[in-house]
Amino acid sequence: MLMMPEVLLIGGGMIVHDQILPSIYQLQRLGRIGAITVCDASYDAVRRLADAELPRQAFPGQSFRMYPEAPGPRRPELYREIIGRMPARQIVFVAVPDQFHYEVIMEALRQDQHVCTVKPLVLQHRQAVEIAAESRRRGLFVGIEYHKRFDDRSLMARRAYRAGRFGEFRLGTCCLLEKWHYRRSNFQNWMTTENSDAFTYVGCHYVDLVHFITGLLPVAVSVYGIRDRYPNGNEGFLWTDARVIWNNGACLNVQNALGYPDAGPGGNTQGLTMYCQGAEDGALISHSDQYRGLKYSYVNPTSYAEPSPDYFQYVDPGGPGLTPVGYGYRSIEGLVNAAIAVERGERTLAEIDTAGVLATPANSAYNEQVIEAARESILNGGREVRIAGAAAERM
Ligand SMILES: NC(=O)c1ccc[n+]([C@@H]2O[C@H](COP(=O)([O-])OP(=O)(O)OC[C@H]3O[C@@H](n4cnc5c(N)ncnc54)[C@H](O)[C@@H]3O)[C@@H](O)[C@H]2O)c1
Numbered sequence: 001m002l003m004m005p006e007v008l009l010i011g012g013g014m015i016v017h018d019q020i021l022p023s024i025y026q027l028q029r030l031g032r033i034g035a036i037t038v039c040d041a042s043y044d045a046v047r048r049l050a051d052a053e054l055p056r057q058a059f060p061g062q063s064f065r066m067y068p069e070a071p072g073p074r075r076p077e078l079y080r081e082i083i084g085r086m087p088a089r090q091i092v093f094v095a096v097p098d099q100f101h102y103e104v105i106m107e108a109l110r111q112d113q114h115v116c117t118v119k120p121l122v123l124q125h126r127q128a129v130e131i132a133a134e135s136r137r138r139g140l141f142v143g144i145e146y147h148k149r150f151d152d153r154s155l156m157a158r159r160a161y162r163a164g165r166f167g168e169f170r171l172g173t174c175c176l177l178e179k180w181h182y183r184r185s186n187f188q189n190w191m192t193t194e195n196s197d198a199f200t201y202v203g204c205h206y207v208d209l210v211h212f213i214t215g216l217l218p219v220a221v222s223v224y225g226i227r228d229r230y231p232n233g234n235e236g237f238l239w240t241d242a243r244v245i246w247n248n249g250a251c252l253n254v255q256n257a258l259g260y261p262d263a264g265p266g267g268n269t270q271g272l273t274m275y276c277q278g279a280e281d282g283a284l285i286s287h288s289d290q291y292r293g294l295k296y297s298y299v300n301p302t303s304y305a306e307p308s309p310d311y312f313q314y315v316d317p318g319g320p321g322l323t324p325v326g327y328g329y330r331s332i333e334g335l336v337n338a339a340i341a342v343e344r345g346e347r348t349l350a351e352i353d354t355a356g357v358l359a360t361p362a363n364s365a366y367n368e369q370v371i372e373a374a375r376e377s378i379l380n381g382g383r384e385v386r387i388a389g390a391a392a393e394r395m
Contacts, residue, residue: 004031006036008092009021009024010039010095011096013186015095015118019312019329020095020145020332025058025324026324039068043070043072046068054314057321058324059321061320067082080107088113089113092116093117095117095118097190099190102123105131106134112140114140114142114342115143116145116335118145119205119359123196123375124371129361129365135360135361141343145331146205147327148205151289158212161276165283166278169216169276172210172250172272173253175270176205178260179261180261183258187236192235193236197236198225198236199223199225199240201256203256204371208364213285214246216248217246221245223241223242224242226239239257240378252274265295266291266305266308270290271286271287271289271290272286292306294307311326311327312328334358
């Protein structure tokens with residue numbers, strides 16, 4: 001790898017606009033990475049991204065090469081050719097819909113590229129195992145972007161839990177409901193009953209976080225889903241209620257939806273409460289992940305908001321442009337730094353897997369086991385599905 005790796009983003013939709021591209025631009029500004037390319041199947045998508053106002057305002061003078069270069073029919077296979085044009089051992093960042101992650105990641109690995117991907121890594125556990133093996137065989141880093149791990153409150157809870165300060169997790173409840181208007185986005189074309197559901201799409205964040213904090217592993221999952229219609233008539237499980245049982249017998253309830261009111265404050269509603277038990281008393285972890293202490297009432301336009309200063313914001317510490325801050329940025333920085341460190345021989349894949357702060361196919365494949373079990377459960381009316389091979393410690 002050159003001193004500054006090239007980064008190719010595959011997929012140029014919402015998450016790339018909101019978090020990934022600005023974070024990658026910031027790393028370019030800091031001299032950590034070189035040229036940036038974005039390849040989407042759709043010319044309109046890359047055009048929209050290139051024209052988007054905020055990234056342009058935040059990063060004056062910076063730009064990316066875009067593919068397709070001209071309007072035309074969708075080109076879902078174009079990314080293979082674009083990866084093929086890169087020198088070996090650069091970084092491919094995967095941000096296509098969930099059900100395409102596997103083929104895009106495997107193609108990038110076959111073409112000798114380090115990989116960062118949005119969550120979930122893949123939808124099947126055996127695919128995660130295959131990716132882990134290919135990554136090890138080629139000495140290439142693969143990291144999954146679970147940004148809640150980079151929220152300081154998650155790192156605080158993890159450290160205190162692992163030091164024994166909360167005792168043992170027993171019962172938990174968490175939710176992440178995206179706003180109603182998500183139904184009108186491109187999601188209606190792919191987050192449909194046959195591919196995904198509200199739990200698979202966003203529930204995985206808190207399942208991952210409970211493991212991240214406690215080190216426990218999931219052993220059984222049941223997901224009740226309500227079938228609902230998107231504006232284009234496609235059917236999705238847009239409301240879900242899941243129960244995840246852990247290998248110490250603990251139980252986590254997870255509620256997800258594309259249904260939080262558009263007029264509600266904040267970009268969504270979300271939070272995690274974990275009730276734990278010590279020798280003589282109960283213990284509690286309670287995170288409001290939506291309300292972070294800010295109450296804004298605007299006049300232009302008249303509205304009330306509770307913005308999160310913690311996930312991702314552009315701030316102006318004196319220019320040039322604007323600087324992205326928050327755990328959304330730090331998560332991407334952590335992944336890109338790891339890929340660079342592996343390439344330079346400064347960190348090993350085994351050491352990153354063991355540290356467990358960055359999610360890798362080897363250390364977070366329980367997420368795929370949960371997704372697989374969840375999909376089976378939701379398609380069977382919410383019956384409990386046990387995770388094959390899950391090691392129960394004390395059930
Ligand atoms: N909180 C999070 O971590 C978070 C949030 C949002 C999305 N995501 C994940 O990011 C991924 C994308 O989500 P999004 O919200 O940006 O969706 P989106 O629908 O807005 O964008 C997806 C883009 O991928 C493109 N695409 C599809 N197939 C392609 C192909 N073969 N080659 C190149 N481009 C292709 C589409 O044209 C579209 O522009 C999903 O896996 C989603 O789960 C994660």
